[in-house]
Amino acid sequence: MHTTLADFIATTAAGEEASEILRKCVHCGFCNATCPTYRLLGDELDGPRGRIYQIKEMLEGAEPAASVLQHLDRCLGCRACETTCPSGVEYGKLLDTGRELAEQRVQRGRWSQLQRRVLRWMFPFPLRIAPWLRLAMRVRPLLPRVLAAHVPPVLTPPGAWPEARHARRMVALAGCVQSVATPATSAAAARVLDRSGISLVTAPAAGCCGALSHHLAAREEGLDFARRNIDAWIPLLEAGAEAVVASASGCGLHLRDYGRLLASDAAYAEKAARVSAAVRDLTEVVPLPAAGASPQRLRVAVHTPCTLQHGQHLGGRVEALLRATGCELLPVADAGTCCGSAGSYSLLQSELSSQLGDARARALQAGAPDVVVTANVGCQLQLAGRCTAPVRHWIEVLDEATRVL
Amino acid sequence: MDTPSPEQPPAAVADAATLCRELRALLPPGAVLSSPSELAPYECDGLSAYRQRPLAVVIPRCVEEVQAVLRLCSARGVPVVARGAGTGLSGGALPHAAGVLLVMARFDRILSVDPAACTARVQPGVRNLAISEAAAPHGLYYAPDPSSQIACSIGGNVAENAGGVHCLKYGLTVHNVLAAEILLMNGERLTLGGEGPDSPGYDLLALLCGSEGLLGVIVEVTVRLLARPPCARLLLATFDSPVRAGAAVASIIAAGIVPAGLEMMDGLAIRAAEAFAHAGYPTDAAALLLCELDGTEEECTGQLMRVESLLRAGGATELRVAADEAERLRLWSGRKSAFPAVGRLAPDYYCMDGSIPRSRLGDVLERIAVLSSEYGLPVANVFHAGDGNLHPLILYDAGKPGELQRTEELGEKILAFCVEVGGTITGEHGVGVEKLGAMCLQFGAAELERFHAVKEAFDPAGLLNPGKAVPTLARCAEGRRMHVHGGELPFPGIERF
Numbered sequence: 001m002h003t004t005l006a007d008f009i010a011t012t013a014a015g016e017e018a019s020e021i022l023r024k025c026v027h028c029g030f031c032n033a034t035c036p037t038y039r040l041l042g043d044e045l046d047g048p049r050g051r052i053y054q055i056k057e058m059l060e061g062a063e064p065a066a067s068v069l070q071h072l073d074r075c076l077g078c079r080a081c082e083t084t085c086p087s088g089v090e091y092g093k094l095l096d097t098g099r100e101l102a103e104q105r106v107q108r109g110r111w112s113q114l115q116r117r118v119l120r121w122m123f124p125f126p127l128r129i130a131p132w133l134r135l136a137m138r139v140r141p142l143l144p145r146v147l148a149a150h151v152p153p154v155l156t157p158p159g160a161w162p163e164a165r166h167a168r169r170m171v172a173l174a175g176c177v178q179s180v181a182t183p184a185t186s187a188a189a190a191r192v193l194d195r196s197g198i199s200l201v202t203a204p205a206a207g208c209c210g211a212l213s214h215h216l217a218a219r220e221e222g223l224d225f226a227r228r229n230i231d232a233w234i235p236l237l238e239a240g241a242e243a244v245v246a247s248a249s250g251c252g253l254h255l256r257d258y259g260r261l262l263a264s265d266a267a268y269a270e271k272a273a274r275v276s277a278a279v280r281d282l283t284e285v286v287p288l289p290a291a292g293a294s295p296q297r298l299r300v301a302v303h304t305p306c307t308l309q310h311g312q313h314l315g316g317r318v319e320a321l322l323r324a325t326g327c328e329l330l331p332v333a334d335a336g337t338c339c340g341s342a343g344s345y346s347l348l349q350s351e352l353s354s355q356l357g358d359a360r361a362r363a364l365q366a367g368a369p370d371v372v373v374t375a376n377v378g379c380q381l382q383l384a385g386r387c388t389a390p391v392r393h394w395i396e397v398l399d400e401a402t403r404v405l
Numbered sequence: 406m407d408t409p410s411p412e413q414p415p416a417a418v419a420d421a422a423t424l425c426r427e428l429r430a431l432l433p434p435g436a437v438l439s440s441p442s443e444l445a446p447y448e449c450d451g452l453s454a455y456r457q458r459p460l461a462v463v464i465p466r467c468v469e470e471v472q473a474v475l476r477l478c479s480a481r482g483v484p485v486v487a488r489g490a491g492t493g494l495s496g497g498a499l500p501h502a503a504g505v506l507l508v509m510a511r512f513d514r515i516l517s518v519d520p521a522a523c524t525a526r527v528q529p530g531v532r533n534l535a536i537s538e539a540a541a542p543h544g545l546y547y548a549p550d551p552s553s554q555i556a557c558s559i560g561g562n563v564a565e566n567a568g569g570v571h572c573l574k575y576g577l578t579v580h581n582v583l584a585a586e587i588l589l590m591n592g593e594r595l596t597l598g599g600e601g602p603d604s605p606g607y608d609l610l611a612l613l614c615g616s617e618g619l620l621g622v623i624v625e626v627t628v629r630l631l632a633r634p635p636c637a638r639l640l641l642a643t644f645d646s647p648v649r650a651g652a653a654v655a656s657i658i659a660a661g662i663v664p665a666g667l668e669m670m671d672g673l674a675i676r677a678a679e680a681f682a683h684a685g686y687p688t689d690a691a692a693l694l695l696c697e698l699d700g701t702e703e704e705c706t707g708q709l710m711r712v713e714s715l716l717r718a719g720g721a722t723e724l725r726v727a728a729d730e731a732e733r734l735r736l737w738s739g740r741k742s743a744f745p746a747v748g749r750l751a752p753d754y755y756c757m758d759g760s761i762p763r764s765r766l767g768d769v770l771e772r773i774a775v776l777s778s779e780y781g782l783p784v785a786n787v788f789h790a791g792d793g794n795l796h797p798l799i800l801y802d803a804g805k806p807g808e809l810q811r812t813e814e815l816g817e818k819i820l821a822f823c824v825e826v827g828g829t830i831t832g833e834h835g836v837g838v839e840k841l842g843a844m845c846l847q848f849g850a851a852e853l854e855r856f857h858a859v860k861e862a863f864d865p866a867g868l869l870n871p872g873k874a875v876p877t878l879a880r881c882a883e884g885r886r887m888h889v890h891g892g893e894l895p896f897p898g899i900e901r902f
Contacts, residue, residue, distance in 0.1 A: 001751060001752070001753070002752060002802070002803035002804045004804070017597075023752040024748050024749060024752075025748065026453070026744075026745050026748035026753070026754060027449065027451060027453040027490060028451055028553065028556075028744065028745040028748075029450075029451055029490055029491055029492040029553070029556050029557075030492075030553065030556045030742075030745060031488065031556075031651055032556055033490075033532060033534075033555045033556035034555075039513075042464060042508070042509070042510035042511035042513060042530065043435075043464055043508075044446050044447055044491065044508070044510075045438070045443060045446055049446070049491075050447075053445060053446035054442065054445070054446060057442065057445050062441070062445070064442055064444070065440050065441070065442035065443070067440060067442055067443055068442050084555070085745070086678075086681045086682070086742030086743075086744075086745035086746040086748070087681075087745045087746060087748030087749060088680070088681065088746075088748070088749055089748075290730035294656055333829075
């Protein structure tokens with residue numbers, strides 16, 4: 001699609017990148033077919049093609065109405081459209097630029113600003129989340145459904161974290177919400193890797209990956225989180241750690257982007273690129289279990305997070321790992337569709353998020369699974385409140401299945 | 406409410422704000438869009454070279470709301486353009502500057518699937534592929550499969566009489582639709598066709614197919630479903646020249662074989678599609694044919710052997726049969742994404758849609774190559790070879806001054822050659838606004854006058870998608886000095902431009 005950038009952005013790096021992306025878009029509309037919000041709302045403005053158009057208008061100098069911010073806010077950022085797009089349009093990058101522009105040009109309502117500030121203040125910090133989570137769990141039955149759906153009824157105890165006894169080491173991203181709400185994930189990952197000769201270690205100084213801030217258009221704040229993590233991990237990588245392992249696919253996707261995001265920061269560009277190159281999703285480092293060892297033949301429905309399948313292009317790996325342990329994988333309809341969690345989306349766009357979450361829960365439970373598994377803490381919490389079957393991180397299931405070996 | 410009489414041309418709407426206020430009173434919140442920011446993304450369909458912002462966009466949810474909009478617009482003399490998924494490639498859903506764009510995307514429910522009768526009743530906004538997905542548990546599918554089937558909706562398929570890869574054997578949309586419910590511009594509801602094999606009276610359903618939104622607004626469609634053939638084999642053949650591949654196609658058809666699909670791509674298209682789909686296409690080939698044979702196991706095997714020997718005799722450099730269902734689907738996915746995948750090669754492309762007698766494939770491809778180098782604009786060829794339905798994609802850059810005009814000129818020359826060899830100016834994408842000029846090449850005044858008379862019979866005020874699909878006589882007269890009767894044109898109500 002031909003674009004004539006307005007003067008204010010024509011010569012900037014963001015402008016050039018956006019222009020390159022827009023050149024590839026031929027306006028075919030295939031993307032709308034797999035866009036969760038277009039399918040719910042049936043409005044071109046709430047599908048990728050229309051969002052691209054709205055962003056293009058801004059880049060060409062049109063003054064955006066408040067509605068533009070609203071339609072960009074409604075985007076989950078699931079990037080199913082990128083998987084569908086035959087022309088190779090990198091929608092996610094364009095969305096970042098569009099959101100930043102809209103944020104500058106459109107005055108956000110007070111309530112919306114406050115919500116976003118509270119989210120950014122709380123969620124990246126485990127110590128701030130923990131007391132609220134404990135309280136929320138206690139009063140869960142009294143909470144409105146929108147909130148209750150995100151609060152786990154009970155916390156699975158993490159179990160023991162094995163001692164760092166192996167020469168081969170990998171660094172775990174401990175994360176923020178995951179460390180509090182689903183602590184079993186990282187510990188299970190450590191045990192599984194320990195059994196295959198790798199010690200998973202953490203860096204106490206590291207924290208939130210910065211994705212939350214980044215997607216709420218607080219770019220600098222997000223970059224500060226990135227710099228803090230880079231400072232914490234570089235020494236470990238220099239000491240021989242093989243990889244930075246993310247067990248939450250949303251965080252992992254963001255870590256892979258550090259190199260690009262900090263490319264113009266002279267002090268961090270090189271280190272950021274190094275960290276990004278070392279990032280692995282947990283599915284990439286867990287070896288395929290040798291033989292079917294599931295104590296009982298579990299019937300499993302897999303929800304592959306968008307950040308794993310559309311963002312990191314690692315769809316199918318969770319299934320392969322679980323199949324190797326003897327689990328029976330149930331077919332799931334519309335498996336490319338977002339569950340509506342999408343980070344802070346579930347709180348900021350609760351109505352759309354609920355509709356998507358309910359639809360996903362129905363699809364996942366259609367085959368009456370013993371357990372629903374996923375690979376990202378946000379999806380896990382979103383689905384846990386909606387499924388009658390237990391919803392767990394796949395590594396917990398794999399941990400239990402391979403423990404008896 | 407009164408409908409303006411045919412003699413009255415559509416009154417210009419004095420006040421957009423008044424119209425929007427009236428529309429908002431009829432529809433639920435969020436169903437009327439009118440600010441520039443909201444209208445911009447609706448200014449074009451899949452053919453983004455043509456853009457026009459409407460006065461307002463309405464997105465109704467039920468038939469009663471559509472009726473209310475139509476009655477209001479009828480009374481106010483406001484043109485209405487219906488739009489489905491907006492994937493059309495001829496500008497059929499290009500908005501009218503003084504009109505309302507009626508978006509049917511929220512009519513997305515599959516009302517019923519009847520496995521015994523092999524039919525499905527669906528709303529017009531249902532995606533083509535969604536029908537086959539809903540029918541799949543019964544072993545059935547909906548045969549017409551435009552390449553945009555993942556996104557395009559059935560209402561638009563009917564309006565444009567969409568084709569697709571498998572139309573060679575199973576027919577166009579018109580052959581696979583059993584009934585339709587439409588609304589006339591005055592809001593009146595009509596049922597066309599039915600589930601019986603024949604219905605008395607004029608076949609208005611066939612007339613509706615390909616009427617490009619000029620006769621009525623489709624609000625429900627009943628389609629025929631087919632049983633999935635027990636066996637489908639896909640053969641890939643490569644050639645060192647598109648002309649040779651074209652000749653091979655003609656030889657298959659001449660042998661009396663009707664493949665389920667017979668598609669061709671040239672080198673440029675092969676490389677673009679491969680970059681997206683990783684289908685396993687040989688990227689060094691000058692042309693490839695995809696030939697699908699379906700039926701019982703025995704039928705497939707027998708036909709496969711005959712086709713293989715014909716292709717070999719025709720000079721195929723490589724022959725490959727898809728080893729399994731996964732490879733078959735992968736090979737098709739490359740073909741189906743070929744148009745947009747060409748977006749990787751150039752900032753813009755212009756998709757043509759001529760059809761020609763299959764025996765002339767080679768000649769036409771040669772002529773296209775000559776024209777392409779004359780104009781200095783690359784042309785990628787992706788098309789339904791078995792039908793003789795060409796899709797030359799002219800690659801250009803709208804950012805370069807004058808390049809769009811040269812592209813259109815080249816396009817028109819290609820179409821003129823199609824007509825010259827006995828073909829037509831559109832195979833399946835419709836005329837829209839894009840091929841109005843080319844329609845004058847195809848038809849004389851007598852035919853065009855009858856077309857306008859049909860339009861008048863359904864929409865006397867000329868408010869539904871005015872100015873599309875059928876050129877005015879004046880336009881054609883200008884183009885080729887057609888005789889205009891005594892300086893007076895018939896149908897004075899029809900917009901002139």
